[in-house]
Amino acid sequence: MAAIAGEARSSQGNVLFVREGYLPATSFQLIAKDPGSQARLGSLTTTHGRIDTPIFMPVGTQATVKAMTPEELTEVGSQIILANTYHLYLRPGHDLIERLGGLHRFMHWDGPILTDSGGFQVFSLGELRKISEEGVKFRSHIDGSAHFLTPELSIAIQGALGADIAMCFDECPPYPSPYDYLEKSLALTTRWAQRCKKAHTRKDQALFGIVQGGMHPELRRESARQLMEIGFDGYALGGLSVGEERSVMHDMMHACSDILPEDQPRYIMGIGAPEDLIEGINAGFDMFDCVMPTRNARNGALFTSFGRINIKAAIYAEDTGPIDPACGCYVCRNYSRAYLRHLYRSNEILASRLNSWHNLHYYLDLMARARAAIAEGRFAAFRKEFLAARNDVKS
Amino acid sequence: MAAIAGEARSSQGNVLFVREGYLPATSFQLIAKDPGSQARLGSLTTTHGRIDTPIFMPVGTQATVKAMTPEELTEVGSQIILANTYHLYLRPGHDLIERLGGLHRFMHWDGPILTDSGGFQVFSLGELRKISEEGVKFRSHIDGSAHFLTPELSIAIQGALGADIAMCFDECPPYPSPYDYLEKSLALTTRWAQRCKKAHTRKDQALFGIVQGGMHPELRRESARQLMEIGFDGYALGGLSVGEERSVMHDMMHACSDILPEDQPRYIMGIGAPEDLIEGINAGFDMFDCVMPTRNARNGALFTSFGRINIKAAIYAEDTGPIDPACGCYVCRNYSRAYLRHLYRSNEILASRLNSWHNLHYYLDLMARARAAIAEGRFAAFRKEFLAARNDVKS
Numbered sequence: 001m002a003a004i005a006g007e008a009r010s011s012q013g014n015v016l017f018v019r020e021g022y023l024p025a026t027s028f029q030l031i032a033k034d035p036g037s038q039a040r041l042g043s044l045t046t047t048h049g050r051i052d053t054p055i056f057m058p059v060g061t062q063a064t065v066k067a068m069t070p071e072e073l074t075e076v077g078s079q080i081i082l083a084n085t086y087h088l089y090l091r092p093g094h095d096l097i098e099r100l101g102g103l104h105r106f107m108h109w110d111g112p113i114l115t116d117s118g119g120f121q122v123f124s125l126g127e128l129r130k131i132s133e134e135g136v137k138f139r140s141h142i143d144g145s146a147h148f149l150t151p152e153l154s155i156a157i158q159g160a161l162g163a164d165i166a167m168c169f170d171e172c173p174p175y176p177s178p179y180d181y182l183e184k185s186l187a188l189t190t191r192w193a194q195r196c197k198k199a200h201t202r203k204d205q206a207l208f209g210i211v212q213g214g215m216h217p218e219l220r221r222e223s224a225r226q227l228m229e230i231g232f233d234g235y236a237l238g239g240l241s242v243g244e245e246r247s248v249m250h251d252m253m254h255a256c257s258d259i260l261p262e263d264q265p266r267y268i269m270g271i272g273a274p275e276d277l278i279e280g281i282n283a284g285f286d287m288f289d290c291v292m293p294t295r296n297a298r299n300g301a302l303f304t305s306f307g308r309i310n311i312k313a314a315i316y317a318e319d320t321g322p323i324d325p326a327c328g329c330y331v332c333r334n335y336s337r338a339y340l341r342h343l344y345r346s347n348e349i350l351a352s353r354l355n356s357w358h359n360l361h362y363y364l365d366l367m368a369r370a371r372a373a374i375a376e377g378r379f380a381a382f383r384k385e386f387l388a389a390r391n392d393v394k395s
Numbered sequence: 396m397a398a399i400a401g402e403a404r405s406s407q408g409n410v411l412f413v414r415e416g417y418l419p420a421t422s423f424q425l426i427a428k429d430p431g432s433q434a435r436l437g438s439l440t441t442t443h444g445r446i447d448t449p450i451f452m453p454v455g456t457q458a459t460v461k462a463m464t465p466e467e468l469t470e471v472g473s474q475i476i477l478a479n480t481y482h483l484y485l486r487p488g489h490d491l492i493e494r495l496g497g498l499h500r501f502m503h504w505d506g507p508i509l510t511d512s513g514g515f516q517v518f519s520l521g522e523l524r525k526i527s528e529e530g531v532k533f534r535s536h537i538d539g540s541a542h543f544l545t546p547e548l549s550i551a552i553q554g555a556l557g558a559d560i561a562m563c564f565d566e567c568p569p570y571p572s573p574y575d576y577l578e579k580s581l582a583l584t585t586r587w588a589q590r591c592k593k594a595h596t597r598k599d600q601a602l603f604g605i606v607q608g609g610m611h612p613e614l615r616r617e618s619a620r621q622l623m624e625i626g627f628d629g630y631a632l633g634g635l636s637v638g639e640e641r642s643v644m645h646d647m648m649h650a651c652s653d654i655l656p657e658d659q660p661r662y663i664m665g666i667g668a669p670e671d672l673i674e675g676i677n678a679g680f681d682m683f684d685c686v687m688p689t690r691n692a693r694n695g696a697l698f699t700s701f702g703r704i705n706i707k708a709a710i711y712a713e714d715t716g717p718i719d720p721a722c723g724c725y726v727c728r729n730y731s732r733a734y735l736r737h738l739y740r741s742n743e744i745l746a747s748r749l750n751s752w753h754n755l756h757y758y759l760d761l762m763a764r765a766r767a768a769i770a771e772g773r774f775a776a777f778r779k780e781f782l783a784a785r786n787d788v789k790s
Contacts, residue, residue: 062737063737063738064745069748091737091740091741096712101715106731334503335503336495338487339458342457342486343459346459348461349748350459353464353744353748
């Protein structure tokens with residue numbers, strides 16, 4: 001499983017090519033498996049550095065994780081961030097970013113970057129979208145201009161951005177969708193994945209496939225099987241957290257993980273709440289991303305070891321304590337709830353900054369504690385304690 | 396001029412009182428005078444530390460310098476900040492801040508703080524204001540609630556906040572105002588200054604008087620004379636940058652500085668552009684504050700050694716250079732104009748952050764360079780070079 005210089009292997013372990021001086025774009029090493037769950041500890045090496053898994057990836061939609069500098073992202077424990085192909089394609093344009101030296105240099109982040117394929121945003125933000133075999137016609141949410149995104153263009157954009165990990169362009173069907181539509185959509189996503197694989201030439205960039213199939217375990221497994229046949233550097237679940245019940249989302253995680261290759265990274269896209277991440281880890285997944293910590297922060301919703309609080313609440317008006325007495329982040333070390341409430345009510349930029357800082361620290365610290373628990377073979381107990389300590393959300 | 400333990404002196408050098416263990420709230424030491432101008436180099440010691448003068452004070456209106464952390468303020472060279480009595484009185488309330496341990500602790504800034512008196516904001520923001528001998532009735536700009544601000548209340552608020560330097564409550568007449576109105580207003584400001592002096596009991600806090608008198612040098616001098624008779628720890632010019640021509644503002648600076656005590660700090664409130672600060676220093680002033688660097692930053696207007704630029708401009712779309720090649724700040728070291736333009740156009744919080752960081756660094760670096768020039772007796776030449784290098788604003 002360890003990387004061999006000059007060799008690249010498919011998901012089935014087939015040698016894809018051997019080249020003088022070549023190193024695979026990513027190599028995943030499975031370090032430990034938890035005895036009481038599917039949880040796994042791993043190490044993913046990318047062109048811009050190594051990542052400990054399970055990991056959470058802060059979302060830097062427009063080439064910035066909202067309200068944070070790259071140095072602060074490192075301070076809160078970020079090892080890899082996500083950027084959005086759709087947004088950067090529309091503004092400032094992937095070609096411009098490429099001419100300026102790529103996304104890492106553009107945004108002053110030299111750690112690993114994963115880019116999504118643009119698929120999800122085309123379906124959630126793009127207007128008047130029209131799907132064909134070739135790709136998706138849509139209008140920009142910024143200025144209404146017409147665009148046509150194809151698997152080949154998505155890969156070209158992600159190549160121009162210079163992401164360490166690119167994602168296949170997929171169709172994200174709405175929830176709920178009829179069974180036969182989901183079957184056809186899944187087949188289209190597979191054909192698009194084949195085209196992505198063919199179009200993908202950047203050897204310093206990994207390419208992950210995206211499993212679809214709605215909320216039907218058998219469709220999810222069929223999608224996974226088809227993608228594995230093509231062979232990718234890692235596999236993701238797409239189309240979750242789209243309005244389904246939390247228990248259904250968790251069922252989908254468990255339905256897919258055991259058929260995905262054990263020696264490759266597994267990623268659940270766009271989730272979620274802390275309890276979703278813990279369940280994803282429990283089901284054997286390694287990578288997660290979500291706007292929740294930063295978006296909630298800007299709305300005053302803060303994550304703590306005892307559940308969520310909203311800093312707007314009048315009970316915090318004279319509260320001299322930190323957000324979370326159990327937290328050791330910069331914000332909890334230096335600022336009171338009373339001050340944070342004042343900043344929020346006064347609509348100050350520092351409110352968004354400090355709240356985002358704390359929430360990202362919470363997410364990344366949760367991942368670090370989950371990794372430690374797996375390393376010590378006590379993830380099942382860790383998960384139980386985590387869920388028991390929270391008084392706001394039921395698992 | 397040096398502080399004597401157990402003694403406090405008035406501006407005329409009279410011993411005000413002697414007390415066991417007493418140290419004056421501030422002591423000002425004049426270090427050097429420039430041979431070719433009125434510029435002076437000084438050192439002002441406050442309860443929370445020493446300040447090199449001339450100095451610029453970033454404005455922290457609502458207990459935060461917009462978009463900046465206290466650590467970043469220190470990194471850009473801030474030695475003292477200003478907070479607004481009017482805003483903090485209305486929200487979250489000075490009594491609340493006092494109960495929480497004072498403004499320094501509340502906002503996590505342990506350097507010196509100067510608070511204004513609330514006078515300027517009452518006149519510029521307060522609604523339905525009504526001036527009487529006793530004080531000013533006004534309605535809050537936030538919720539319309541009725542308030543009555545008096546010299547005594549202003550001093551009580553500034554005492555509760557725990558500012559190192561408090562300002563006398565003054566009337567700020569609109570510009571232009573009739574001569575006889577300005578005369579009466581000036582006399583009222585003097586009577587209010589007497590009441591402020593009487594109400595001021597906090598021994599760890601300095602109290603500065605505010606010179607008014609519109610754009611009439613003789614009224615300005617009369618106001619200064621009356622305030623000096625009362626005796627304060629320092630003197631400020633209020634009511635400048637209210638719509639008058641730049642040359643008129645500069646004339647007022649020069650009209651007042653020579654009659655103010657040489658051995659006490661001189662402060663011009665609410666100005667200004669970099670060229671106004673340089674002219675204020677040229678006229679013999681030591682302290683300045685203005686929202687310009689932070690407010691302009693949030694609008695994309697950036698200060699450079701060659702004048703102002705607006706980062707919105709299309710010419711910066713692919714500009715890989717820093718804001719100012721002559722600047723060594725964090726922003727100029729790490730980010731391109733192209734990226735900053737992208738952030739601004741994308742309405743990202745990081746745009747306000749990085750632009751504020753750079754602009755404050757510019758202001759504080761300008762003060763540091765002015766101090767170095769005075770120390771070396773070459774301020775006149777420094778001023779000339781400064782004005783010549785700028786291609787956007789005429790002196």
